[in-house]
Amino acid sequence: MQQSTNSSITLKPGREKALNRRHPWIFSMAIQTVNGKPELGATVDILDSKGKWLACGAYSPESQIRVRIWSFDQETIINTNFFIERIKNAAMVRHELISQQELTGYRLVAAESDYLPGITIDHYDNTLVCQLLSAGAEFNRPQIIQALETLYPKHNIYDRSDVEVRKKEGLEPVKGLIKGDEPSELTVVKENGVNILVDIVNGHKTGFYFDQRDNRRIAGEFCKDKTVLNCFSYTGTFGIYALKNGAKHFTNVDLSQGALDIAKQNIEANDLDLSKVDFVQADVFKLLRRYRDEGKTFDVIILDPPKFADNKAQLNGACRGYKDINMVAMQLLNPGGTLLTYSCSGLMPADLFQKIVADAALDAKRDAQIVARLSQASDHPIASTFPEGFYLKGLALTVR
Numbered sequence: 001m002q003q004s005t006n007s008s009i010t011l012k013p014g015r016e017k018a019l020n021r022r023h024p025w026i027f028s029m030a031i032q033t034v035n036g037k038p039e040l041g042a043t044v045d046i047l048d049s050k051g052k053w054l055a056c057g058a059y060s061p062e063s064q065i066r067v068r069i070w071s072f073d074q075e076t077i078i079n080t081n082f083f084i085e086r087i088k089n090a091a092m093v094r095h096e097l098i099s100q101q102e103l104t105g106y107r108l109v110a111a112e113s114d115y116l117p118g119i120t121i122d123h124y125d126n127t128l129v130c131q132l133l134s135a136g137a138e139f140n141r142p143q144i145i146q147a148l149e150t151l152y153p154k155h156n157i158y159d160r161s162d163v164e165v166r167k168k169e170g171l172e173p174v175k176g177l178i179k180g181d182e183p184s185e186l187t188v189v190k191e192n193g194v195n196i197l198v199d200i201v202n203g204h205k206t207g208f209y210f211d212q213r214d215n216r217r218i219a220g221e222f223c224k225d226k227t228v229l230n231c232f233s234y235t236g237t238f239g240i241y242a243l244k245n246g247a248k249h250f251t252n253v254d255l256s257q258g259a260l261d262i263a264k265q266n267i268e269a270n271d272l273d274l275s276k277v278d279f280v281q282a283d284v285f286k287l288l289r290r291y292r293d294e295g296k297t298f299d300v301i302i303l304d305p306p307k308f309a310d311n312k313a314q315l316n317g318a319c320r321g322y323k324d325i326n327m328v329a330m331q332l333l334n335p336g337g338t339l340l341t342y343s344c345s346g347l348m349p350a351d352l353f354q355k356i357v358a359d360a361a362l363d364a365k366r367d368a369q370i371v372a373r374l375s376q377a378s379d380h381p382i383a384s385t386f387p388e389g390f391y392l393k394g395l396a397l398t399v400r
């Protein structure tokens, strides 16, 4: 039997089931022996308990996810060409979307969901922003960058791997220019004829949330002649779509003054009427209650909070958080108003989220009908072998 790497991992008997379904993770519990001394992130062969070759993947000795699979094909060599092919495929999957919605900003590579575990690449006009989150991604950094240079020779490349989760993989957070020019203070990207300003260097994640693109458009359609409260607004891009659709008044709320400053510039960058928009720097949990005490009401409320649960232990607290904001938001809605509510916590199942929102309606003493089920934009695809890739769930409800 030919092996493609120097080291290998033998699984415990029966622990090959997930790999047979092409799920890309091997947990530490499934491993019988590590044969050889693989470096952090090096490619290892995966063998079943009888020694049959199953896959090759990146070894991550410090993570519970001990191996992330690169390939189930024994002929595959993990080199620059491998990354060129996978990135090309990712670009192809997005081709129609990019041209239909005239996108200059989109997620080009969505990690496991594009068969490139730990690798996120976002496209911001003429700059590619990388997040290398796994040991295997870091180990192959030169090949990944070379692949990007080959496919996008004119693009700048910037690294936003400055995230704490890297520590789980035994890596330090890093950030900075890889190739070309430093990003300007704000980069403009376009979607659906809308201009969006992005702070690549200091913004959240790689700078922006492309996953909500469809939901921004859908939300806009609910906003004609309406008063709208946008909670957890970040840079206020829901508001651009809402105002373009004729919203009467729009309030952005976020803890981050920096994000709200960009939200204001986003209104200006789209030639929209600034007098129709408020920017409130506040904690949403407290502000919703204050508005309730003051008897303030809205026609449409958007709730797009950050991820409340990073691990299973945090899920109960997350449920309470979601229920709380959804309940108070419903109490603030005028009869017949619309609640657009989202959860980006991958650990929160869609049916549980719906139940939480239902409980919130009971506690708010309001009738709520689901009129649309919402999800992540299609530049965040869900590989059929990796259901975990479905993380962004949303509901549109009419509330009486």
Ligand code: SAH
Residues within 6 Å of the ligand: 209, 212, 231, 232, 233, 234, 235, 236, 237, 238, 253, 254, 255, 256, 259, 282, 283, 284, 285, 304, 305, 306
């Ligand atoms: N809706 C945004 C993305 C939201 S990201 C968009 O479409 O782009 C989550 C945002 O919530 C961040 O901007 C963060 O600053 C903000 N945030 C986190 N906790 C908050 C709180 N308790 N109150 C208000 N804003 C909060």
